[in-house]
Amino acid sequence: MREDAESLDIRDVTANWVNAAVLDAQIKERIKSLADLAHTPLFFGRLDYLHDVGAEQAEGAEGESFYIGRRHVHDAQGDPMVIDWRAPVSQPFYQASRKNPLDVRLRRRFGYTSGELTAYEDERLSDPAEAADGEHTSRLLQAEIERPRVGPMRDIVATIQPEQDEIVRSELGGTVCVQGGPGTGKTAVGLHRVAYLLYAHRERLARTGTLVIGPNASFLHYIEQVLPALGELEVKQATVESLVTSDAVPVRGTDPAPTAVVKGDARMAEVLRRALRSHVSPPAEPLMVVRGSRRWRVPAYELEEMVRELLDRDIRYGAARDALPQRIAHAVLVRMEQAGEAPDDRVQDAVARNPAVKAAVKAVWPPVDPAKLVLRLLSDARFLAEHAEGLLTADEQQAVLWAKPPRSVKSAAWSAADAVLIDEANDLVSRTHSLGHVVLDEAQDLSPMQYRAVGRRCSTGSATVLGDLAQGTTPWATTSWEQALLHLGKPEALVEELTAGFRVPREVIAYASRLLPSIAPGLAEVRSVRESPGSLSVREVTTDTGTLAGPVGAADGGTGAHGGTTADAAAAAAGDAAVLDACRQALKHEGSTGLIAADARVPALAAALGAAGMPYLSPGEETTAESRLTLVPASLAKGLEYDYVVLDEPSAIVAGEPDERTGLRRLYVALTRAVSGLAVLHTTPLPAALAGAPTA
Known part of the structure; x- marks a missing residue:
């Protein structure tokens, strides 16, 4: 398959250099995704069905027997040899049991040592004699789970359990929150769900994008090989801090815990909204637009109605500011038509660009820099008090104010919590780009404002939220997934709990669980x-x-x-x-x-x-x-x-x-x-x- 990709000649299929460059990049990505991975076998199981399975269920293959692997593999003629674990025909490998064989006659697991096939194990799921013996733990499955770990995190594609598989294959449209204790595989489940969604909705997610958010760079480095091992190279990774921090406002400072708690509180979103809208002022004078030899007058009360209507719609500050010149221009065009003229859209655009209109908009609805807005809030006690009234107490206001206000945005020692506030202000001015799917791991440690920052990145998409309430170690750690999902903007999300541990020994988890009541x-x-x-x-x-x-x-x-x-x-x-x-x-x-x-x-x-x-x-x-x-x-x-x-x-x-x-x-x-x-x-x-x- 790799040689086929390498042999493609883009000169035969492209009409111009732009198409050639795009196709060349795609071919290189294809070749990269087909690279051999040491000690990673292409297949780990086989399913033999009682009846023939149609080609639509098995990536073009049909019949009774299928090899299951990390990715699709075909021969020189294009006939499938290994079926992707995400294909419908592969699901019984994870879900079938002796009580419910799902038409599977035999399930075979393969065991490997350093990439070499060394063992196999059969389960005859439809055999009445074996069904009478009840369910047994697979020896190879147990060995794979307990295999020593050196280096980064591995995929668990060969050991996915039925309750994990149900979460992995949940639909793209819904957000899923997974509460899981140590060793339950919640991180692996989240990553494999991304891989499944990319398989089932590749074109859609290729347009909208996917993102994995982790707690720190070390964690992201630890998990970064899981998706490439499954052939998925396009998923981006980030921390919340790197997501909201820009070169213009780098994070150089830290906040005391009480200050960070207040800055991370969801009430700060309303404080910012009030502060931003305070820049809008009602027009004091009518507007006179000169066009040719004619003058067109728009009275102050009519301008005020336009401003009030835009404020009541509660759209983004920047979008409303862009809309206001067009509203004014439309009012002028109405007057032109009443005077017997026949203006078209080009005239309206010209009026919207008129210097008088621009000056009026700037006076009524001035541009606002989000970082400067946050800087003023954290520096000016009077400005903060005006917009935090009824939201923050006097002590809370004092906690977030800088003891020594910086002179400018660039000289400020912004903290991680400040960067989230600036990100919120940015979104109030102009909408944040939304991705198709976001995975948020160790979510229990986020503040409400951080949840909002992540939620903006999937406002029109879905999310997989992973965490353990018992492992919350920040002063602002959430105590309720319902509250966390509300701040994320996904209150309808399904909350699933994983309670079966597969990695941590029973004695160790029992010892650690002595802390749970506290x-x-x-x-x-x-x-x-x-x-x-x-x-x-x-x-x-x-x-x-x-x-x-x-x-x-x-x-x-x-x-x-x-x-x-x-x-x-x-x-x-x-x-x-x-x-x-x-x-x-x-x-x-x-x-x-x-x-x-x-x-x-x-x-x-x-x-x-x-x-x-x-x-x-x-x-x-x-x-x-x-x-x-x-x-x-x-x-x-x-x-x-x-x-x-x-x-x-x-x-x-x-x-x-x-x-x-x-x-x-x-x-x-x-x-x-x-x-x-x-x-x-x-x-x-x-x-x-x-x-x-x-x-x-």
Whole structure:
């Protein structure tokens, strides 16, 4: 297939250089999408049906037997050899069961080792004898789920479960919100839904575009290979910050948590709307338009009616400003017709461009720069108070005001929350371009204003919202998907909950779930299908003099020195030595190891690893072959997975957050990053919510 694409001669089919350039780019993208991927087999299953299946269900193939793979593969004659997993004929591979075989006689799964076919496993779904035995967990399926993970996230196309498949194949027109605990595969489900929608609605989404939004660059780097492995290269990726930040207003500052909470509140949208509309002023004088030897007068009251009508329609500020000259010109044309003239559209356009009309519009409806509008709101206490009356309290207004207002837009140290406000103001002036589909991952951490920013990008399209309320770690984290979806502009979205865990061992998720009553009361606990005895180890580090006095590195901001005393030095040395030893033990196993610690502890642990001659990576660098050990600040752990996790000092992770609840949520995230084993080391008592946990 690749050779066929490479052999195309664009000179035979193009009439001009523009078409040739477009076609050449398309051919290059086609060749790129057909590149071989090491260790990624083209097919992973086979379906044998009881009856013939029509060609319309199987990409042009027909018959009883079909190989199922990551993408469509055809032979030299164009006959399908492998059917795309997204085709209708492939769906029973994920949905068929012994109780409901869906006309499938045999389902075969193939097992691979480093890209080489090494095993296969058959399920005779329509055999009454096997049906009587009930459902069994596939050995190959379990092995694929538990396969050690090194490097970026893999696709789960061979292991999609029935409840996941239903979400993946949901229709383009509807927005779906997936609440899923750790290890339930919500991120993979969201990415595979994009791949499915691109397959089922390729032409439409090619016109409108698709976007995946993640919490940070490390997370996006971690997931970036999933869609290309499925042959999809056109999906863009971004963070919310990169989505709303422009070169004109780069983010260089940070806000205290209370300030960021107020700036992220949905009430700020109305404050901005009021501030923008305040620039519109009623006309004080009539307008006189000179055209040739004639003068045409439009009285002030008529101009005011035009302005009032545009304001009442509540259309975009810029669109209304563009419409006003045409309204004025139309009023002049009416007078011309009454005087016996016969003006046409060209005359109306000419009147709309008349200097007097332009001057009147500028006076009544002046242009507004969104960044300057936000700058004034955050700098001018009187201006803010005027437009925040009845919306923000005096204390809230004071919280968002700059202590020392900058002189200009360029000199301002804009924060991430400020960039979202400017994006809102931009949309009030001119409509934001809407995409066909947006995937929003780790959505629980967004503020209401950030939800609005994302919602603008899919106002005429749909969205897949992914998150876990228990993992919200920002002061503005949502506590309700209904509220979040309302701010997103998708209140009708279907909320689905994934409660079956496939990646995190049962012992680990049960241990982490001790925190749920404190961080997310009422949220269902994940039920892991994986049993892995011995996957959890919790150890209190002691010295010869007993338990250490405090969290290593906590007393001095993470330097590792405890006040300089001999006892403190011994405590620091014992804590670091225990962590390094746990990392060595984890690295004896196949796969990746993540050392997760409070952000303040990272410098001390980095120094200890360096002194011990243990190479390590930072989040986002896992594609390199330098090491299988990654040192992960707790603030960047969300969404990442490692085969083995060494968790340093849980109490320091909790203490590193503004409040205990946020700290416990951060700890919940860190505890659930392990796929095969978790070792928790602590020098002081664990947080009370974890009290009574098993130790080793």
